[in-house]
Amino acid sequence: MAAATVGFIGLGQMGVPMVRNLLRAGIAVLGFDLNPQALAVLADAPGFAAAGEVAQLTQDCPALVLMLPDSRIVDALLWGEPPAAASAAGLAALLKPGQLLIDMGSSDPVCSRDNAARLAALGIGFVDAPVSGGVRRAVDASLAIMIGGEPAAVEQAWPVLQALGKTLVHVGSAGAGHAVKALNNYVSASGLLAVCEALVAAEKFGIDPKLVNQVFNASTGKNNTTEHKVESFMLSGGFNSGFSLALMRKDLQTAQGFIARMGTPGGFAAHCLQTWVAAEAGLARGADHTAMFKFVRDPE
Numbered sequence: 001m002a003a004a005t006v007g008f009i010g011l012g013q014m015g016v017p018m019v020r021n022l023l024r025a026g027i028a029v030l031g032f033d034l035n036p037q038a039l040a041v042l043a044d045a046p047g048f049a050a051a052g053e054v055a056q057l058t059q060d061c062p063a064l065v066l067m068l069p070d071s072r073i074v075d076a077l078l079w080g081e082p083p084a085a086a087s088a089a090g091l092a093a094l095l096k097p098g099q100l101l102i103d104m105g106s107s108d109p110v111c112s113r114d115n116a117a118r119l120a121a122l123g124i125g126f127v128d129a130p131v132s133g134g135v136r137r138a139v140d141a142s143l144a145i146m147i148g149g150e151p152a153a154v155e156q157a158w159p160v161l162q163a164l165g166k167t168l169v170h171v172g173s174a175g176a177g178h179a180v181k182a183l184n185n186y187v188s189a190s191g192l193l194a195v196c197e198a199l200v201a202a203e204k205f206g207i208d209p210k211l212v213n214q215v216f217n218a219s220t221g222k223n224n225t226t227e228h229k230v231e232s233f234m235l236s237g238g239f240n241s242g243f244s245l246a247l248m249r250k251d252l253q254t255a256q257g258f259i260a261r262m263g264t265p266g267g268f269a270a271h272c273l274q275t276w277v278a279a280e281a282g283l284a285r286g287a288d289h290t291a292m293f294k295f296v297r298d299p300e
Contacts, residue, residue: 004027004028004061004062004063005027005028005029005030005049005060005061006022006027006028006029006030006061006062006063006064006065006160007029007030007031007032007051007057007058007061007063007064007065008022008029008030008031008032008064008065008067009031009032009033009054009057009064009065009066009067009068009077010033010066010067010068010105011031011032011033011035011038011039011041011042011067012033012038012067013135013138013242014067014131014134014135014138015033015038015067016038016041016042017135017138017139018065018067018104018138018164019031019042019045019048020042020045020139021138021141021163021164022160022163022164023045023046023047023048024141024163025159025162025163026047027047027159027160027163028047028048028049029042029047029048029049030049030050030051030056030057030060030061031048031049031050031051032050032051032053032054032056032057054077054091055091055094058091058094058095058096058099061099062098062099062100062156063099063100063101063102063156063157063160064095064099064100064101064102065102065104065160066101066102066103066104066105067104067105068103068105068107069105069106069247069250070105070106070107070108070250071107071108071111071112074103074105074107074111074115075111075115076090077090077091078090078091078092078101078115078119079092079118080093092118092119092122092124095119095122095124096123096124097122097123097124098123098124098125099124099125100124100125100126100127100153100156100157101119101124101125101126101127102126102127102128102129102157102160102161103115103126103127103128103129103130103178104128104129104130104131104145104164105130106130106178106181106182106185106247106250106251106254107128107130107178108178108182108254108257108258109128109148109175109176109177109178109179109182109254109258110175110258110261111175112126112128112148112174112175112177112178113173113174113175115174116128116149116173116174116175117174125149125150125152125153125156126149126153126174127147127148127149127153127154127156127157127174127177128147128148128149128174128175128176128177128178129145129146129147129148129149129157129161129177130145130146130177130178130180130181131143131144131145131146131164131165131181132144132145132146132181132184132185133165134241134242134243135242135243136242137166138164141163141164141165141166142165142166143164143165143166143167144165144166144167144169145161145164145165145167145168145169145177146169146171146176146177146178146180146181146184147161147168147169147170147171147176147177148170148171148172148173148174148175148176148177148178148179148180149170149173149174149177150173150174151170154170178254179258181251182251182254182255182258183255183258183259185248185251185252185255186251186252186255186256186259186269186272188224188225188248189248189251189252189272189276189289190268190269190272191223191224191225192224192225192229192289192290192292193272193275193276193292193296195213195216195221195223195225195226195230196234196292196293196295196296196297197296198212198216198221199212199213199230199234199293200293200296200297203297209230209235210230210231210235213226213230213231213235229241229290230293233288233290234290234293235293238290239287239288239290239291239293239294240288240290241288241289241290242288243288243289244286244287244288244289245276245279245280245283245287245288245289245291245292246280246286246287247289248276248289249273249276249277249279249280252269252272252273252276253273255269256269256270256272256273276292278295279291279292279295282295282299283295
């Protein structure tokens, strides 16, 4: 695999640094994105070539990576289903038996499981391998990658995934990676919301929220938000971590829907989602997810 060319669809904030790390690992990349400017960013990168149409990626690439926003777009690409398709029949009809599809976006786990079964019937392998760590860890190839799929398909994908992440965990069969990613973001989103509410209450009482956060980091309240987001992006007023509130809301919605379909308790997830939906409606379009602090502090 390391000597082969990997197809890569979706050259956004995460996709571009991921492609650069594949290139550093000696893996040539044939990339595609609907946005020509995204392709232009990588135009001079040794080992990178831009595809004029997505069908080109099915010709000489044993593995194709998808870094797309959600299952709706993935399904449209693969099967030619609404709202749009890359070709009349969809990408799946152009893939050849033995090729591998690696979905690294934040897709719905049930949709991923269904896609794996449909692709298997065509002789095409499928691995879901969503990531955690954001743009910063995409840049330095230290992403955490949650992997779902059959062992043979995961083994085939491993050289690609190793070039992109530091912690790789095969969590189960197809769809399991996307399930764990959604649940991870639920835990992250609920923790961030709890921190925001706690800091705002402390501030109203007259306590410096920076000092409160220092106590959290030395106590049992410590979490990813207190360690990496409060001072850098919240109390600073920057609200510029690079991960949008809309994407967090989407991932939380996926997690809440997944919990509901499993028939397990999900009251807290539903309540948490309501607050994130309200924040998205109440803040400016494109707001960073750390702006939840601003929404909690100034709800009007």
